Amino acid sequence: MRWRSIAALCASALVTAGCAAEAPPDAGSPPSSPGGAGRNAHSGDDASSAPNMAVDTSAGLPAQSDGSATSTAAPTPARRVRRMTVDQWRRSLQVVTGGIGWTEDFGDGPVDMFEILGPSLGAPDYLLVTEENLEPSILIAKIEHDAALRVCAQWIEADRQRAPADRTFFHHADPASVDPNDVDATLRALLLRVLGLYVPGGDDARLVRYRALFEAASTGAPIGMEAFAGWYAVCVAMLSDPQFLLY
Amino acid sequence: MLHRVLRPRRTWSLVAPLGCLLLTASWSPHRARGAPCDELNAPVDRFAYLRQLTLDLLGRIPSEHEYEALVDEPDVPPDRIEAMLNSDEFYAFVRRFHLDLLWPAIDPGALVEPALALLLPAAFDVDDQGDPQRLFTLYIGLVRRGDLVPCADEPATFDENGQVVLHPWPDGTMRDGYVLVEPYWAPGTQVKVCALEAQAASASASGLACDTPDGLASGYCGCGPHLEHCLSLESAQAIASALREQVARMVWEPVSKGGDYFDFLVADHEPINGPLAHYYRHVIQFGIDPLIARAPVDVTAIPDDLTYDREDTWVNVPRLEAHMGVLAGLPYLLRFQTGRARANRFYTAFLCSPFQAPPGFELPSPADPCTQEPNLRKRCGCNACHAALEPAAAWWGGFVEAGALHLDADTFPPYDAACASCATSPFIPCSDFCRRFYFTDPGHPDEVPFAGWLKAWVWRVDPDNPGASTTELEHLEAGPQGLVAEALADGRLARCTVRKVWERLVGPLPDERREDVLAPLVAQFETTGHDFRALVRAVVTSDAYRTMERP
Numbered sequence: 001m002r003w004r005s006i007a008a009l010c011a012s013a014l015v016t017a018g019c020a021a022e023a024p025p026d027a028g029s030p031p032s033s034p035g036g037a038g039r040n041a042h043s044g045d046d047a048s049s050a051p052n053m054a055v056d057t058s059a060g061l062p063a064q065s066d067g068s069a070t071s072t073a074a075p076t077p078a079r080r081v082r083r084m085t086v087d088q089w090r091r092s093l094q095v096v097t098g099g100i101g102w103t104e105d106f107g108d109g110p111v112d113m114f115e116i117l118g119p120s121l122g123a124p125d126y127l128l129v130t131e132e133n134l135e136p137s138i139l140i141a142k143i144e145h146d147a148a149l150r151v152c153a154q155w156i157e158a159d160r161q162r163a164p165a166d167r168t169f170f171h172h173a174d175p176a177s178v179d180p181n182d183v184d185a186t187l188r189a190l191l192l193r194v195l196g197l198y199v200p201g202g203d204d205a206r207l208v209r210y211r212a213l214f215e216a217a218s219t220g221a222p223i224g225m226e227a228f229a230g231w232y233a234v235c236v237a238m239l240s241d242p243q244f245l246l247y
Numbered sequence: 248m249l250h251r252v253l254r255p256r257r258t259w260s261l262v263a264p265l266g267c268l269l270l271t272a273s274w275s276p277h278r279a280r281g282a283p284c285d286e287l288n289a290p291v292d293r294f295a296y297l298r299q300l301t302l303d304l305l306g307r308i309p310s311e312h313e314y315e316a317l318v319d320e321p322d323v324p325p326d327r328i329e330a331m332l333n334s335d336e337f338y339a340f341v342r343r344f345h346l347d348l349l350w351p352a353i354d355p356g357a358l359v360e361p362a363l364a365l366l367l368p369a370a371f372d373v374d375d376q377g378d379p380q381r382l383f384t385l386y387i388g389l390v391r392r393g394d395l396v397p398c399a400d401e402p403a404t405f406d407e408n409g410q411v412v413l414h415p416w417p418d419g420t421m422r423d424g425y426v427l428v429e430p431y432w433a434p435g436t437q438v439k440v441c442a443l444e445a446q447a448a449s450a451s452a453s454g455l456a457c458d459t460p461d462g463l464a465s466g467y468c469g470c471g472p473h474l475e476h477c478l479s480l481e482s483a484q485a486i487a488s489a490l491r492e493q494v495a496r497m498v499w500e501p502v503s504k505g506g507d508y509f510d511f512l513v514a515d516h517e518p519i520n521g522p523l524a525h526y527y528r529h530v531i532q533f534g535i536d537p538l539i540a541r542a543p544v545d546v547t548a549i550p551d552d553l554t555y556d557r558e559d560t561w562v563n564v565p566r567l568e569a570h571m572g573v574l575a576g577l578p579y580l581l582r583f584q585t586g587r588a589r590a591n592r593f594y595t596a597f598l599c600s601p602f603q604a605p606p607g608f609e610l611p612s613p614a615d616p617c618t619q620e621p622n623l624r625k626r627c628g629c630n631a632c633h634a635a636l637e638p639a640a641a642w643w644g645g646f647v648e649a650g651a652l653h654l655d656a657d658t659f660p661p662y663d664a665a666c667a668s669c670a671t672s673p674f675i676p677c678s679d680f681c682r683r684f685y686f687t688d689p690g691h692p693d694e695v696p697f698a699g700w701l702k703a704w705v706w707r708v709d710p711d712n713p714g715a716s717t718t719e720l721e722h723l724e725a726g727p728q729g730l731v732a733e734a735l736a737d738g739r740l741a742r743c744t745v746r747k748v749w750e751r752l753v754g755p756l757p758d759e760r761r762e763d764v765l766a767p768l769v770a771q772f773e774t775t776g777h778d779f780r781a782l783v784r785a786v787v788t789s790d791a792y793r794t795m796e797r798p
Contacts, residue, residue, distance in 0.1 A: 074759075074760060075288060076288065076790055076791060076794060077753060077754075077756060077760065077764055077791040077794075078288040078753075078754075078791055078794040078795060078796035078797075079299075079752070079753045079754055079791060079792050079793070079794060079795060079796060080753070080754035080796050081795060081796070084302065085343070087306060087339075087343065088302055088306050088307065088308075091306055091307040091339075092302070092307050092308040094307075095307050095308050095309075095310055096308065124346075124347070125352055126346060126350040126351060126352035126491075126582070127350075127352040127354065130347075130350050131347065132347075168311070189311065192294070192311060192314045192315070193310075193311040193314070196294045196295060196297070196298040196308065196309065196314060197294065198292075198294045198314070198317075198318065200318075247295070247298055247299055247302050
């Protein structure tokens with residue numbers, strides 16, 4: 001049955017990495033958000049609240065009467081998607097897991113795997129490597145998957161041992177629960193915690209794939225282990241999701 | 248319990264590569280979050296915006312608590328952004344941004360002459376059968392034991408005068424034994440050190456001071472009390488790390504205080520920690536290749552209680568005038584060991600003006616006589632860059648190349664008649680001093696007039712009129728601080744800094760858009776007195792930063 005879990009995992013990653021066919025500009029905007037989450041609305045607010053910062057970075061764009069740029073003007077500059085650096089990756093994994101980094105013990109005590117793999121991952125040492133290559137690569141994807149496999153096992157195991165108030169993975173529901181409502185609550189929390197995706201109540205579309213993954217992984221697991229198997233698959237799917245490293 | 252769930256591992260390992268392939272295939276900027284597939288350059292939602300901000304400014308993703316605080320907000324509140332910029336975690340951005348600009352990495356072995364003052368474990372000698380951890384230096388091994396070998400792995404013996412006794416060894420060398428010493432880098436512990444290296448006398452039997460390279464090179468001096476004049480692999484690494492951190496801290500000081508960002512380029516002090524303080528006090532004189540020799544700070548101003556073990560304590564100490572600013576500190580001078588390299592990094596990183604031949608430039612034929620021109624400013628094929636690079640390199644002409652020593656006029660007069668004589672006579676050998684610092688090997692008739700001049704003065708001084716000032720000599724006299732002043736005055740520094748910050752946070756702009764997009768930011772940066780946080784704030788609150796590019 002394990003192959004089904006992995007297949008679901010990858011399918012899930014594929015889906016979450018893609019752009020949404022009908023994604024709203026801000027799925028998490030509260031109803032009272034004036035004007036939605038449009039770029040101009042947000043930026044204008046921020047700029048007006050920081051008086052000495054206000055800079056019009058859309059300079060050079062001919063404005064129409066409604067203030068928008070004409071279609072013939074050069075496009076507004078935009079930010080390029082980038083990958084986390086190795087440093088950001090290391091620190092972010094610790095934030096996600098509540099302090100559990102990716103360490104391995106090869107016999108001489110735990111070592112930070114990002115220290116070990118840093119050169120292979122392109123982290124600069126400023127002697128031989130002066131610029132970190134942040135292009136996506138098969139190696140990064142492979143290491144991301146390795147990290148997820150190891151970290152998730154430690155995170156879930158550690159979280160299970162913690163008092164409920166101290167939990168970072170299961171703080172919305174009992175770890176052993178497979179009740180759909182509990183699963184949804186934890187999925188929502190994890191999507192926000194790991195990927196920064198806010199899924200408000202009632203918006204179940206983004207949960208469907210993860211629910212399916214949870215169910216596929218938990219089905220057939222040893223009795224009493226169903227929930228843990230499901231959460232492990234979900235955790236690996238999220239931490240090896242390209243969206244985790246891209247921003 | 249979880250381990251039972253995870254078995255069998257083999258299945259995972261078989262499927263993982265497939266998973267990776269699938270994941271990578273899906274990994275594309277086209278698939279960024281937050282907007283429909285068919286929309287170009289879409290804005291990101293507030294959660295993605297918070298994630299961007301936190302990763303860029305603090306070097307990590309937001310915590311769940313930080314995300315949750317956004318649920319009832321219409322957007323990331325300006326005071327959240329302000330709090331990030333004012334937090335100590337913002338150091339993560341400042342540090343990384345400037346490490347990427349300044350590349351402050353130093354090979355620990357460059358801090359001292361390794362053969363002389365670097366304590367190596369006996370395991371360095373592959374034939375050694377004893378405790379691999381006992382420490383020795385190559386030079387004492389060579390001079391006193393007869394080869395690059397450590398002492399025997401047995402306690403040392405001493406004669407009635409307290410001198411170390413060496414015994415003949417089967418391989419023909421002489422061997423002393425070891426003693427136990429409490430090293431300065433690990434107070435409260437003891438390490439095995441070969442007795443010759445552990446000597447603590449202040450002078451050799453012949454009267455050479457043991458805290459000088461000559462004394463240590465005699466083979467009759469040791470590393471001093473607690474091995475203070477030598478580095479271990481561990482302490483060398485700690486000092487190299489401190490020099491890297493020093494650069495980031497020099498930048499952080501004006502940024503965190505809201506002062507003029509460019510102060511770090513002319514700062515009259517530098518932060519040092521315990522390992523650096525120890526290096527400046529006791530070890531730096533053994534940095535002879537590359538040539539360091541003297542601390543760039545007023546050593547008497549280092550607090551007495553800043554001992555080696557205080558690695559996390561940083562104290563500002565005044566720099567010597569010639570070493571003011573990041574560009575004249577040890578990390579920069581040792582990382583970039585020639586005037587040209589120093590100029591090249593600064594012009595590329597801070598003036599956005601890399602030295603590149605113009606488009607369409609073609610190299611001449613090697614047979615073209617102009618390729619024999621010794622002055623690179625004029626030599627065809629080289630002049631496209633060197634006509635600008637040589638005057639730029641002159642700003643660092645006051646510092647030795649392959650080292651960090653400032654060439655003060657008292658010790659290093661611009662012209663040395665003795666060096667000129669040896670350079671032009673086949674019968675007078677040139678001293679090491681002449682060969683190291685002065686031009687002694689003219690290879691072209693046009694170079695002969697420069698014989699006996701400091702190397703940095705070649706092609707810069709008019710030998711027929713040595714008192715005449717030239718642009719490049721003015722650069723040399725002013726030092727890198729002069730370049731900073733010039734680039735501040737003409738706005739190049741501000742323009743390039745804005746561009747670098749923009750490229751870091753948003754991405755490169757096409758040439759035709761750069762001016763109209765960045766000009767307002769440059770103006771604001773100037774108006775705020777080069778407030779770096781204000782610049783970053785302006786960029787991360789811009790429309791462009793919140794808009795995701797979809798190629």
